[in-house]
Amino acid sequence: MYVVVVYDTLAKRNAAILRLCRQYLHHVQRSVFEGALSPAQLRRFRHAVEDVIDAGYDSVLVFTFPPGTTPERQEWGIAQPAPSDIL
Amino acid sequence: MYVVVVYDTLAKRNAAILRLCRQYLHHVQRSVFEGALSPAQLRRFRHAVEDVIDAGYDSVLVFTFPPGTTPERQEWGIAQPAPSDIL
Numbered sequence: 001m002y003v004v005v006v007y008d009t010l011a012k013r014n015a016a017i018l019r020l021c022r023q024y025l026h027h028v029q030r031s032v033f034e035g036a037l038s039p040a041q042l043r044r045f046r047h048a049v050e051d052v053i054d055a056g057y058d059s060v061l062v063f064t065f066p067p068g069t070t071p072e073r074q075e076w077g078i079a080q081p082a083p084s085d086i087l
Numbered sequence: 088m089y090v091v092v093v094y095d096t097l098a099k100r101n102a103a104i105l106r107l108c109r110q111y112l113h114h115v116q117r118s119v120f121e122g123a124l125s126p127a128q129l130r131r132f133r134h135a136v137e138d139v140i141d142a143g144y145d146s147v148l149v150f151t152f153p154p155g156t157t158p159e160r161q162e163w164g165i166a167q168p169a170p171s172d173i174l
Contacts, residue, residue, distance in 0.1 A: 004150055004158070006093055008117045029148050030095045046163060055164045061116050063091055063150070063158035071091070071150035071158075076133060077142045 002065040003042065005033045009058040016052045017060075020045075028073065036070075089152040090129065092120045096145040103139045104147075107132075115160065123157075 005025060007017050014031075024045045025033035037045060042064070049060055065071060092112060094104050101118075111132045112120035124132060129151070136147055152158060 004091065006116060006119050009164075029093060029146055032093050032148060034150075049163055053164045058164040059116055059166075060163040061119060062161040062163060063121075064161065065152070065158055066156055069153055069156050071152055074149040074151065076136055076147040076149060077096075077140045077145040079146075 001039070001042070001067055002036050002070045003034065004063040004071065005060065007031050007053075007058070007060045009053055009060075013052060013054070013058060017049065017058075020048050020052055023048075034071070034073070088126070088129070088154055089123050089157045090121065091150040091158065092147065094118050094140075094145070094147045096140055096147075100139060100141070100145060104136065104145075107135050107139055121158070121160070 003025070005021060007021070008031065009017050021027070021033040024037060024041065025035035028034055042062075046062075053060060063071075090112070092108060094108070095118065096104050108114070108120040111124060111128065112122035115121055129149075133149075140147060150158075
């Protein structure tokens with residue numbers, strides 16, 4: 001299924017969550033990732049995220065779409081920074 | 088159609104873009120909004136956003152879904168802050 005993930009974590013955990021998201025998904029904005037995951041991949045990703053975040057402070061939103069549908073993404077303003085510009 | 092909006096703007100423009108998003112959408116995370124907009128509402132929202140942002144610096148991602156579909160949203164970690172906690 002297609003997912004969009006947006007995280008809002010304490011700065012000191014940003015690098016870890018960024019690395020983890022990159023293992024599973026495509027980077028589309030500073031703290032936004034998207035991509036297709038199987039249900040099993042999504043479960044593994046969730047467990048890995050829960051190992052990294054502080055569930056009492058950090059927030060990770062995951063939008064999942066019905067099978068066979070994908071979002072259309074518009075970029076208003078500047079296009080995504082080059083990967084090397086992102087941390 | 089259902090939309091999810093994520094903005095990444097210079098801090099001094101955050102309050103303006105937040106106010107604008109609140110006029111059209113439901114606040115789900117610090118810089119994330121979602122809701123249903125007609126094509127005409129989406130056009131008006133886009134024009135209003137483009138009046139507020141610096142298109143050479145700010146980025147606003149808009150995910151739109153096919154008519155009749157809505158994303159399922161999961162919250163991992165802490166639930167969204169109360170509206171009064173958000174700026």
